Amino acid sequence: MHDGRMSEAAAEDPYQVRWGEHAQHLVDAASENAQWYASVAAHLVGPQDRLAIDVGCGGAGMAVALAGVLSGGRVLAVDGDQEVLDAARANLPHTGVPVDFVRADMDGDLSDVAEALGAPADLAWAAASVHHAGDQQRAVDKLAALLAPGGRLALAEGGLPLRSLPWDLGVGLPGLEQRLDAAQERWFVQMREHLPGSVRMPYGWTQALRRAGLTTAYTRSWLQETPTPLSTKDRHRVVHELAHRVERLRPAGLLEPDDLSAWDRLLDESDPSWLGNREDLYRLTARSVHVGTKP
Numbered sequence: 001m002h003d004g005r006m007s008e009a010a011a012e013d014p015y016q017v018r019w020g021e022h023a024q025h026l027v028d029a030a031s032e033n034a035q036w037y038a039s040v041a042a043h044l045v046g047p048q049d050r051l052a053i054d055v056g057c058g059g060a061g062m063a064v065a066l067a068g069v070l071s072g073g074r075v076l077a078v079d080g081d082q083e084v085l086d087a088a089r090a091n092l093p094h095t096g097v098p099v100d101f102v103r104a105d106m107d108g109d110l111s112d113v114a115e116a117l118g119a120p121a122d123l124a125w126a127a128a129s130v131h132h133a134g135d136q137q138r139a140v141d142k143l144a145a146l147l148a149p150g151g152r153l154a155l156a157e158g159g160l161p162l163r164s165l166p167w168d169l170g171v172g173l174p175g176l177e178q179r180l181d182a183a184q185e186r187w188f189v190q191m192r193e194h195l196p197g198s199v200r201m202p203y204g205w206t207q208a209l210r211r212a213g214l215t216t217a218y219t220r221s222w223l224q225e226t227p228t229p230l231s232t233k234d235r236h237r238v239v240h241e242l243a244h245r246v247e248r249l250r251p252a253g254l255l256e257p258d259d260l261s262a263w264d265r266l267l268d269e270s271d272p273s274w275l276g277n278r279e280d281l282y283r284l285t286a287r288s289v290h291v292g293t294k295p
Helices: 004-010 019-032 034-044 061-069 082-090 111-117 136-145 176-194 205-211 232-252 257-266
Strands: 051-055 074-079 099-103 121-127 147-163 215-226 283-293
Touching: 019 034, 019 061, 019 082, 019 232, 034 061, 034 147, 034 215, 034 283, 051 061, 051 111, 061 074, 061 099, 061 121, 074 082, 074 111, 082 099, 099 111, 121 136, 136 147, 136 205, 147 205, 176 232, 176 257, 205 215, 205 283, 232 257, 232 283
Parallel strands: 051 074, 051 121, 074 099, 121 147
Antiparallel strands: 147 283, 215 283
């Protein structure tokens, strides 16, 4: 499960995300979360909406979902990495609604995005992307500026951590998954501090929406649960997700040696302790979406 390419590059700066290396993972995640995207899109899109934008589109999961519910509309998918855009475009199914792609960085002025839109958007969506901008409030302000009156900005940020494992796995100390979450939080703090022009945002996402001039800001969360026993496909998905997280954290040295040794056994398909053989895995999380409307 060890990805030498990812770890070698990350060793230069373990807090810099090289998105091109994650392009296939983002495409896989978009496919695996298609049902959630469809549910959220149905909640967000109104009958009069015709122009929507997916900013930081990754595998274009929400772009596809928006295209499926817009009536006679158009979707623009935006990402700052060309490899990510190419992978998303190659994976895009036929939807009947045009999906265009444009490369633009969240830390830029988004003028290329405004030009590609051609008109103010009815809906702007950004999932787990604003927190990669050095100045998150400035990014929210710029996204809000792309909206038409009555348009909504929806930010998918936060929720509850994914849980997939029993507390005691019989390998390493109990509570291994919870310590992985704690290490990831430490990585996230360092990642934010390493961003160019990093500015702290010591308030919540609905407050950020209000500061951007949006009204009726609210949060809605979606529970995602796949209970045990998981199918073989879903068990392998859990293993893949955990391996991806461990490999991101490995170069930063944020995992205790004993925990890292336990993960290496649990993620090794040739080891008797391989997680893919367990019948007590599950998937449980909650994802939050924060929405504000332009007056």
